[in-house]
Amino acid sequence: MLNYVWISLLLIGIFTAVGRDINDEVTNTYRNGVPLTSHFETQRKLAAVNPSYEGEIVIPAASFNQFYNISSAQTEIRQPAVLTTLSSGKQRIEMKISDATPVFWKDMAKAAGGKEKLEAVVNSVNTGNQEITFTLEKVRYVKIKAVTKAALDFADTAVTISLGLIGVMALWLGIMKVGEAAGLLEQLTKLMTPITRQLFPDVPSNHPAVAAMIMNIAANMFGLNNAATPMGLKAMEELNKLNPKAGTATNAMCTFLVVNTAGLTLIPATAIAIRAGLGSADPGMIIGTSIFGAGCATVGGLVAVKLLQRLPKYKREMEVAETEEKNG
Amino acid sequence: MAEIFKSVVNLISAVAIPMFILIFLGWGLIKKVKVYEVFVEGAKDGFNTAVKIIPYLVAMLFAIGVFRASGAMDVVVAILSPLTNLIGMPADVLPLALLRPLSGSGSMGLMTELMKTNGPDSFIGVLASTMFGSSETTFYILAVYFGSVGIKNTRHALPAGLIADFFGMLGAVFIVRMLFSL
Structure with a gap:
């Protein structure tokens, strides 16, 4: 699906830009x-x-x-x-x-x-x-120029964002490694087994991936974005060790991703800060409504991911992967 | 009640990272782990992970950038706006709902704009900020998380993530309408 969504974004973008510029030219907008x-x-x-x-x-x-x-x-x-x-x-x-x-x-x-x-x-x-x-x-050619500029600028932005992750990534991966060596991650994992076994049945309950996922979700809850991403990526790395076929997402990975995209957080700090800046009488009033909204997203997403993984199309993609694994 | 909840969460958020560092490294010390050496060993992977994400993030962000710069969003909004009335979503916030999964900074700008024009405590203002807080930037997370481990076939992650976003937006509309007794 990502293939189609991706190419659609590009094609719709470029065709719309051309269409609008032709329209501007015909009606002489400027x-x-x-x-x-x-x-x-x-x-x-x-x-x-x-x-x-x-x-x-x-x-x-x-x-x-x-x-x-x-x-x-x-x-x-x-x-x-x-x-x-x-x-x-x-x-x-x-x-x-x-x-x-x-x-x-x-x-x-x-x-x-x-x-x-x-x-x-x-x-x-x-x-x-x-x-x-x-x-x-x-x-002339306003939208086409804008599209060209956006393509180049965003490619640049992507690199800036990625490289910007190096520092925090290194910091958290270092701390996590110490926790792993000290056996702290195992302890944490045991505590959460009842929940994680339901959500991630394919992941052994004592696997380090579980600890990383729990810490990622906890960091997200408390709005610690700097810590959440490195922990999430650590979790993906651990989940990938259980992956029978490199390059294809497992059910557990998809489930974990959905929990992250739903973005459940106890204090939506960005939105509150902007509300306060705009002179709201009660900037924090959206805490409750946001938790409800993100809760709906989490539940809806989890139900969707569990149902979708049963679809023959998505099952086949994993099965093919397993056969290839055996043949290879 | 809400105030107590808010201050407790804020307190935890403020002390979480120092506490976390203290507990992890302290525990390591007790267990006689060579903390410095192990830390550096783990930190080495930071660079590789970040660099691995680059191609995935470039692919994702540049496509989203092209889509947004072209003004195609207006067209999509025009097509979808009759449907939003059915679920009680004001047409003003539809672009925000559509942009939320695509772009974090873009949807933040849009939310700010909506609150500036309508007032942060108006129905639209509260709805816009709730919608912003009810979801995450799905496409960005998809690119970064899967990119870091070289996943190209994302299977059902994207549809499920978008369904989650959809439910988040529905939930936001429902609860804010209730709050304003609409």
């Missing part, structure tokens, strides 16, 4: 090549001789929305801009992207190459009523 007229507010009066002005482009929200056929602009646009006259006599406008920039222009600047500014060619200057007419630089 008004490429269409001149826009605005008031230009400066200290000095606009005249033909002055080479450069600093000022603000002022457009009423309604006209801006009408021009781009949007509804996102709420207040009058006051965009700081510099009007320069080149030696050729042509005039240009450069708009620095700032907090004053309307969202639509911010997105356009991002799409035009992630720059901090938007440029425009001045078509005409009306010195009488301080109005200028200008054409913004063309914005």
Whole structure:
């Protein structure tokens, strides 16, 4: 299933991006090549001789929305801009992207190459009523560019995340190794046997995998994410020692994974912190509801994993593996 | 009651790691384990495990990145939104429900956005934060956990994980609706 989900994400992503860009091109979403007229507010009066002005482009929200056929602009646009006259006599406008920039222009600047500014060619200057007419630089292939950037950026992010795990991984694996050598893991395992035997019938109840899984689940409960992942990976390593066929997930691994993806935690710390930051009267009120939600996820997931593992399709994948093992 | 529970859990969370280190290494000392040598021996595997995850995580994250950057989510939301009304889920939180298993940071941003627009104590605000706390980033966990031991055929783990997410979202909607007596 992962194969199909994975390729679907990619294909849907790329086709949607192409479709949207074609649509943008056809409807001219970004008004490429269409001149826009605005008031230009400066200290000095606009005249033909002055080479450069600093000022603000002022457009009423309604006209801006009408021009781009949007509804996102709420207040009058006051965009700081510099009007320069080149030696050729042509005039240009450069708009620095700032907090004053309307969202639509911010997105356009991002799409035009992630720059901090938007440029425009001045078509005409009306010195009488301080109005200028200008054409913004063309914005094209927005989604395709975004997809390309995302693909490269996320490949990078994946490596950063993985390498970032090295330190905590080493720390916890070291501590676990000491616990293992001291026989502490065995003690812990014995305590939890009644539960783990139900959940992981294929794993011998005195196996080190059990201890690692228990510690992973406990760390998750208390929101110790830094400790939970290394312990979870240790558990996977131990579970893999019981795996008859390398590269294929066993029932126990799938069950363990579902417990983790359900993410049962006693204090959803991230959500509470963000609620507090946004001025909630009772940031912790979601503790109960989150435990209930994650409890539903855990129970639902466990029932699903136990039912799915009986499906002939998934059984066969393990059986084939076992035959190959015998033949090999 | 809720306050006591919260402070107890917070206390345990705060002292858990030092206690854990103390108990494990202390026990090792009592059992005459050469603690330093054994620790270093175990820690050696940290690097290998982290490096082994890289290809799996690259495959997963870049596909999710492409999907999200394309704006395909809007299309999926438009297709699915008639169904959410049936289970009493407001259309506003549907993108969060769909993004939760795909991206941790993405869904966190979306949750924050929903609370900013609707207020953290509004129905949508509470629902969004509950939904965020009711599940984990399934695709990330799948890539990291299976990647670390070189599992390529994940069998029924993904469907089961997504069913778990689905139940988590249903549970969140149910309990928050009850809380607001809707």
